Amino acid sequence: MTHAPATRRRFIRILAASGAALAAGPLAAAQPPEPVTWQGIALGADAQMQLLHPDRAHAEKLIALAVAEVQRLEKIFSLYQDDSALVQLNRSGRLDRPAADMARLISEALQFSRATDGCFDVSVQPLWQLYARQLQAGKPLPPAPRDLQRALASVGWQHVLVDEQAIALARPGMALTLNGIAQGYITDRVTELLRANGLEHALIDLGETRAIGRPEHRDAWLAGIADPANRAQLLGKVALRDQALATSGGYGTPLTADGSTTHLFDPRSGLARPRWASVTVRAANATTADALSTAFSLMDEHAITHVAREYQAQAWLLAHGQGQQLIRIG
Known part of the structure; x- marks a missing residue:
């Protein structure tokens, strides 16, 4: 499909983005550096960057470098740019001599x-x-079991083959989406770029959030987990100290009026009804937080605990119909 994506709704509120959001502003000391900020869209998601640097002109140059890096990576990973590497791969089932970022991201996804x-x-x-065709035809969701099984015949990460020479899709009809990991990957690459150019304190939110250093006169950046039923209300606050945060929730892109069917597809059954109302993951980098928050949406507590321990990550889970009580793991 080539239509433009709908902007993803924000699940995480960055509390350090304004002094009014906290009891005392994060930049409340005498004459701290003013944050240099940018807001826009990255891979269909609301995006923002907040840089703290004593040289404002240098910070503005770094913003320009970061935006150029986002645009470069979008040309590789986007489903909605006809000439992107991902669209070319999906169209032909093979991509020879893939860009290093493409091969790296697919390898990490596997x-x-x-x-x-x-x-x-x-x-x-x-x-x-399949679900998009059902919606366009005015047919109910989920699709019929026969149609789900036909689509599932083209699904399977084990059949994605990648090395430095080529990426190949080994099953007929296969196609990839990187929407559950690319935002995190781009966030990490931008973070690396900023650090390489001397930036020590920043908050990067390109669909997923990653902190560098800390805000002025505070120990950590703060992010709030939004209540799916009322996104103006917070269910909890998470401190970020050179860490990343990502949230997945089916409520962000419901496909049915009652919200029971979402954009979070189960690759085992073909259904799109996540186990949790929302999942937030804090990890060492945004690629990990992004991928795990997507996966954890389909997993039970025991499995989440095992994987979170492996990645030294923490998770906050909200069960369906359980009010506002978050379950913390890790």
Whole structure:
């Protein structure tokens, strides 16, 4: 599909983005550096960057470098740019001499698939295509079992082959979506770029959030987990100290009026009814937080605990119909 994506709704509120959000502003000391900020869209998600640097002109140059890096990576990973590397791969089933970022991200995605017993799977795009056709035809969701099984025949991370020479999709009809990991990957690459250019304190939110250093006169950046039923209300606050945070929730992109069917597809059954109302993950980097929050949406507490321990990550889970009580793991 080539239509433009709808902007993803924000699940995480960055509390340090304004002094009014906290009892005392994060930049409340005498003459601290003014934050240099940017807001825009990255891979269909609301995006923002907040840089703290004593040289404002230098910070503005870093913003320009970061935006250029986002645009470069979007040309590789986007499902909605006809000439992107991902669209070319999906169109032909093979991509020779892939860009290093493409090969690296696909390889990392397959590692997350192994670690989560396939709950994270970038090959679920045929399911999205099936559901989109149902919606466009005015047919009910979920699709009929026969149609789900036909789509599932083209799903399976084990059939994605990658090395430095080529990426190949080994099953007929296969197609990939990187929407469950690319935002985190881009966030990490931008973070690396900023650090390489001397930036020590920043908050990067390109669909997923990563902190560098800390805000002025505070120990950590703060992010709030939004209540799916009322996103103006917070269910909890999470401190970020050179860490990343990502949230997945089916409520962000409901496909049915009652919200029971969402954009989070189960690669095992083909259904799109996540186990949890929302999942937030804090990890060492945004790629990990992004992929795990997607996978954990389909996993039970025991499995989440095992994988979170492996990645030294923490998770906050909200069960369906359980009010506002978050379950913390790790």
